[in-house]
Amino acid sequence: MRVDIAVAGAGPSGATIARLLALKGWQVALIDPPGKRLDRLEVLAPSSMAIVDALSLGDVLKEPMIARPCLGIRRRWLSAEVEFDDFIRRPPGRGFVVDRRPFDDRLRSLALAAGTEFVIGRVTGIRREGDVFLLDVAGNAQASLSASVVVDATGRTAALARRLGAQRIIKERLVAQRRPIDHSSPTDGEPVWLDVEADDTSWNYATHGPDGRHESWTICREGSQPINGVPADIANASSTCLAHHAGPGWIAIGDAAAAFDPIASQGLFNALSAAVVAAGIITEHEGGITRDVALEYSAAMMSTFLHSERGRGQVYAARNLVPSNGGA
Ligand SMILES: Cc1cc2nc3c(=O)[nH]c(=O)nc-3n(C[C@H](O)[C@H](O)[C@H](O)COP(=O)(O)OP(=O)(O)OC[C@H]3O[C@@H](n4cnc5c(N)ncnc54)[C@H](O)[C@@H]3O)c2cc1C
16 A cells, blocks of 8 residues: 555544645545554643644534533642632633543544545554655554655554654653542533542542543552553553654654653643644645754654643642652
8 A cells, every 4th residue: 555644543643633634635544453442531621722623623522422521620739628720710711521532533533534544453663665664564464555754643652753763751650540430420411620639659630521431540650559450441651752753754743752741631732733733744845854844843842841841840849749750
């Protein structure tokens, strides 16, 4: 199979860039393995609304099985006192709890409707031959695919970028574990809060999803608490960034480029906005990513990551939160 652009990973960043590039007339393949799918409640904070609107995703968030309005964050840091971070005070005054599985499904279907070719499989190898990249894709059968440009949207593993020689910087190794929940309440569509609590070895968040599901996750430094359970209920939550986010002919976006501590509620914003920026770069440079463009993009991604790390370090230090060795 020969395409203009191969996008590995059909999470929010990959599905979004595939849709944008297909709408521009590029021939795009979106590749994602079968089986295990992300199934988690996450928050789209008010700061994400501009990119949601720019991508015309406002109507998706009105779908009752995908998203539920979120009033804000109630934080309890090592005491009984509750801090209210009311979204109404943060322009544009609205946020959402999204159920990632139907949300991701909808982003994928928008990509397909725009003309993207969906390839079920995992990219297991990549090499450059002349002007094209050759990708090995392991799915039901072993296949290979060639593309002029490749986009790494494989999440925290950054599977392609690392195979292409980019190093990953891990600022803080964090793990998240789903906590057993005693009850769920039927959905009434009412807005909900995100509750965040911390003790001296971990912090956790809990909220209700669009279907009424009550879900909670604990985040701690790797090794600081015993983590047991089924692998589906354990997630890598490390704060990581690539040393190089792009190179001639390839670019990394979303968590593959820079992944943030979940406390920042910034991952989805980063995934969607990096997809817009990278689609703009590829289109403006007519399908080519030169060394200079790659350097400029890398510098911008790195400065966003360092800015976020500084903020994270301050939050942890001010609240005496563990893990506390974060911050750049
Ligand atoms: C516990 C936890 C809570 C979070 N809460 C929030 C929150 O409240 N708000 C928020 O904004 N963010 C939150 N995040 C961050 C958010 O989940 C990520 O930022 C977001 O998923 C990034 O999207 P992505 O498309 O870059 O990557 P992903 O969603 O990770 O998608 C990557 C895709 O790549 C595919 N893939 C992997 N390897 C390959 C391969 N070799 N070949 C082909 N495909 C491959 C995977 O199957 C997957 O579909 C949280 C993260 C964690 C861990």
